[in-house]
Every structure is written in structure tokens, then in C-alpha cells.
Amino acid sequence: MTFDKSSENREKEAAAVQNDDRFNTSVLLPSKANSVTPLPDRQTTNAALDALLQASARPSPCNVFGSGPLLLSDIPSSIKNETDQGVIMGIDEAGRGPVLGPMTYAAAFWNPAAAKSVPAGFNDSKQLTPEKRAALFEEIKSSDCIGFALRVLHASEISRNMLRRVPYNLNAMSHDAAMQMIWAVLDAGVKINTCYIDTVGVAESYRKKLERVFEGHDIEFVVEKKADAKYAPCSAASVVAKEARDLLIANWKWTETVQYQPKDGRNFGSGYPSDPKAAKWLESNCNIDPPFGFPDFVRFSWGPAKAALQEDNDSGKNSKKNTNRSCPVIKWEADDEEDGIESGRKQSSLHSFMVAKKEQNPKKRGHLAELKSNKRLGIFQELGLSKVAVFVESV
Numbered sequence: 001m002t003f004d005k006s007s008e009n010r011e012k013e014a015a016a017v018q019n020d021d022r023f024n025t026s027v028l029l030p031s032k033a034n035s036v037t038p039l040p041d042r043q044t045t046n047a048a049l050d051a052l053l054q055a056s057a058r059p060s061p062c063n064v065f066g067s068g069p070l071l072l073s074d075i076p077s078s079i080k081n082e083t084d085q086g087v088i089m090g091i092d093e094a095g096r097g098p099v100l101g102p103m104t105y106a107a108a109f110w111n112p113a114a115a116k117s118v119p120a121g122f123n124d125s126k127q128l129t130p131e132k133r134a135a136l137f138e139e140i141k142s143s144d145c146i147g148f149a150l151r152v153l154h155a156s157e158i159s160r161n162m163l164r165r166v167p168y169n170l171n172a173m174s175h176d177a178a179m180q181m182i183w184a185v186l187d188a189g190v191k192i193n194t195c196y197i198d199t200v201g202v203a204e205s206y207r208k209k210l211e212r213v214f215e216g217h218d219i220e221f222v223v224e225k226k227a228d229a230k231y232a233p234c235s236a237a238s239v240v241a242k243e244a245r246d247l248l249i250a251n252w253k254w255t256e257t258v259q260y261q262p263k264d265g266r267n268f269g270s271g272y273p274s275d276p277k278a279a280k281w282l283e284s285n286c287n288i289d290p291p292f293g294f295p296d297f298v299r300f301s302w303g304p305a306k307a308a309l310q311e312d313n314d315s316g317k318n319s320k321k322n323t324n325r326s327c328p329v330i331k332w333e334a335d336d337e338e339d340g341i342e343s344g345r346k347q348s349s350l351h352s353f354m355v356a357k358k359e360q361n362p363k364k365r366g367h368l369a370e371l372k373s374n375k376r377l378g379i380f381q382e383l384g385l386s387k388v389a390v391f392v393e394s395v
Helices: 007-018 042-054 112-117 130-142 155-162 170-187 203-213 232-250 276-284 303-318 320-325 333-342 366-373 378-382
Strands: 070-072 087-094 103-110 147-153 192-198 220-224
Touching (some): 042 070, 042 147, 070 170, 087 170, 087 232, 103 170, 103 232, 130 232, 147 232, 170 192, 276 303
Parallel strands (some): 087 192
Antiparallel strands (some): 103 147
């Protein structure tokens, strides 16, 4: 087998752990060109988990752009030495339904020949007591025969994906997260024999999709409902996903301002829309800091979050009591341009913004000059944002 992680990177990461430096979680951000690579050893793997889950280190720029972190553990020696049969893998998620917090996807895999060394007692994480689940997670972290992957989809990533002009829905994100982890393991040189997945959507359609994507890798995909209660690798993945999400929420660091603390603190219950505590928390923290709506712990794309913002805006318009909390209504210049197109007015081209035009007759200044003379949006004035007059090239 071949592994992509260079010896230089391994040495740097190992040295950081030995010097008690916090693990640099930016290396966990996958790019379109490169998948993440396996961590060099279990000590570094656990340091990365602590930085991600205990220290709540969200690598930039995943809060505002691109994919969230994807952690691939070190590859156990019992797997490295397996060249023919391949590993068995399970994939499951946690936190699909809540309006608050991240969704986590996890994979667990091991050499079938080492199955006797795998901890007993795996089951659907929702069927385990918190104490049993935490104990199994610690066993997975310390195991010398279990490899695992963890993909974190923060609320901000889910929101911006679902609020695109053409929505990137949660099912598609779920499928892609699972495939990201499979590719990461394959790219690490690990052969996968069988992969058990707790289905998202129609099981048969999902299975066929996976077979198309991974054609030529000879992976048998078993996609079923409640797979986390039937197959040990899937159950182990369920434990990793659930424990990781619980730790992320328990150790959440608010990014809004240094001193920021939401009203009602962390008293949001399960975070599910049907939970009265979650509903009350949403109401209490709606538009506390206009125009941002909610802290980035909230999935803005969820119906209850949208409804809370709309209700707060309506109450602000109709009640003197709440006017200081009403949402700013923004009319985008692009909307004006579209209106102009419908009425037959000429739309300015992108090129016109880049190239200076010769002096024209004032009566024929064109649409660009008209745009420049338009009154600025009120939100810029409210926030005290000035126009850029000079561009300075940084050295």
C-alpha cells in the first residue's frame, strides 16, 4: 500500500503533539484537488480530535466558504498489512434533523481478520446509554486495529448550501460526505471489501449511485435502513458520529464577538425544532444583533429559523415595542437591473465596470453612470461602511 502523507509533515505533526501545541486543524480541510491524508499515528489522531472537538477549533475559512473539516485517522498496521481481502467499513451520521449545531458523518473500518480485537457492544448509538457510548468512543480512539474518519458539516455550511440560488439539499450533502470519506480511505491506499451504510433516501437508488461513483474499486455496498443496528462497522461509525457531535456542541466556541454569549446560554435542549427549549432559544436569540439574524450555530435554511426571522420582522414593523429588533429589508441593485431589463432598459455589461470609457455627452452617459449615481443601500449607512477610494497592494 502507498500513503500520501510525506515524512516531513509526519515529523512536524508529531513534534507539535510532543510540544503540546494545538493541532493545526487547517490540514483537515479537503480541497477539490486533494483529499485529506491519514494522520501519522494514534497520538496525532487523538490530538487532532481534541483540537476539533474539545477546543472547538473551526479551521478558516470553513465558517464562510467551502467544505468543513474531514479527519482521517492513522491507518492501523493490521490494515496496512492487508493487501488482498480488504477492510469492512461502516458509515453513519448524527444530527441530521436539528435546527441547531453541526451534522457529523463518520466511518469506521477494520481488517476482518482482526475482528476479535474489536470492542464488543456496538449498536445504534441512539440505543446506547451516554456512558456506554462514551466508553466505546474511548475504546475506538485507543484501538490499534480500528481506523475511522470524521466529516463535520457545520450549520453555516449547511445553511449556505441550502440557500443557494439552486439549493444543494441535505440528502446530496449527506451522500457527498459519505463519498468524501470513502475516497479519503481509498486514496490512502486502503482496499475496501464491503461498505455498510445507513441509508439516506431510497436505499436502492443510493446503492446504485455509489456503485457508479466507485466503479472499478470492487466494493460491495450494503445500503439499508437501520444499518447501524445490524452491522458492527456501521454501529462503530454511529458511535463516533454521535460522540463527536455531542462534544462539538458541549464545547462550542461562539465566533460572533469575543464576549458574545447567547440569551439562555446553552439551554436549547436537543436542538430539534419540536423541542420547546429549542423553539424558545431561537425566539430569544432572533435578531439580537441585526442584520445577522442568528449566531452561526443556527441553520438559517431550516423552516423554523426562517419563520422566526419573518415573525420577528413582522412584529418589528407592527409594534413600537420591537422596532429595534426588526430585520433590515434590503433591495439589491441586481433586482433593479432585472426590473430594468423587463421594462426594456439596457443592462450594463461586466466589461463596462472594468474598462474606463471615453468622455461622453452628459445626455448619453450610459447605465454605468446611472448606477454610480444611485443612492447607496441603507444597510451600508447603518453599519458605517464607506466606499473604497484607494486600493493598496500588499507586499
